[in-house]
Amino acid sequence: MTTNQSPLPTQLQTVRARLAAACHACGRAAGEVTLLAVSKTVSPEVVEQAFEAGQSAFGENYIQEGVEKIIQLRHLPIEWHCIGPIQSNKTRLVAEHFDWVQTLDRLKIAQRLSEQRPFGLPPLQVCIQVNVDGGNTKSGVSPDEALALAQGVAALPNLRLRGLMSIPEPASDFVAACALFARVKAVFDELNAQGLALDTLSMGMSADLEAAIHSGSTMVRVGTAIFGERPAIKSGLAH
Ligand SMILES: *Cc1c(COP(=O)(O)O)cnc(C)c1O
Numbered sequence: 001m002t003t004n005q006s007p008l009p010t011q012l013q014t015v016r017a018r019l020a021a022a023c024h025a026c027g028r029a030a031g032e033v034t035l036l037a038v039s040k041t042v043s044p045e046v047v048e049q050a051f052e053a054g055q056s057a058f059g060e061n062y063i064q065e066g067v068e069k070i071i072q073l074r075h076l077p078i079e080w081h082c083i084g085p086i087q088s089n090k091t092r093l094v095a096e097h098f099d100w101v102q103t104l105d106r107l108k109i110a111q112r113l114s115e116q117r118p119f120g121l122p123p124l125q126v127c128i129q130v131n132v133d134g135g136n137t138k139s140g141v142s143p144d145e146a147l148a149l150a151q152g153v154a155a156l157p158n159l160r161l162r163g164l165m166s167i168p169e170p171a172s173d174f175v176a177a178c179a180l181f182a183r184v185k186a187v188f189d190e191l192n193a194q195g196l197a198l199d200t201l202s203m204g205m206s207a208d209l210e211a212a213i214h215s216g217s218t219m220v221r222v223g224t225a226i227f228g229e230r231p232a233i234k235s236g237l238a239h
Contacts, residue, residue, distance in 0.1 A: 009053040022213040038223030059083040102165040117158035127165040132183040163200030181215035
């Protein structure tokens, strides 16, 4: 538990300053990197406080929890990103409520999301999750599978393919983290060379956002550094 945490607006400012410094350090403009506030386990009231402090994009891992917050906060023009695994029986909820999905790794899920996206809503903005450090129990496609899935997703009418997302294993230091992020960037560059016009590379979290930005990230997903430590995961919490 963090007991001596600064007020939320201060924490947000500190994270924005880290983003700006990381951009500056590698010669990028601060506006090139979007801050996604990861609000899993955070109450709607606190999300609203963050919104009032100027944060407008939020990411949720657990579909049910996210949808409840989206409904409760529908009076606010928040952009909601689904950043957790999606089972087939949850695609309708996701298609009806979220603006973005960053965790696509199966064409079947993409097809369901496209079919279930309600008429009248803009296309669902999507990223394909890429797994660059092996571990075939993990979510995400291997770099080899990314192009075929990207082409399949790009052909779906109610999805708009924006880019790639990755959650590499925590690395021991900056250089090791950059090496993993560079593998994701290489896949991103390869897909663009194949004509896919991707503009979003979602990588980097509280602990490694500097390395991610150095390696070409355009979106960092930050929870702890904004909202403080999360409580231990409740066993009943559905993904
Ligand atoms: C929880 C989570 C984050 C944020 O992690 P922090 O270390 O709290 O910044 C980012 N991305 C995903 C997919 C997550 O599940």
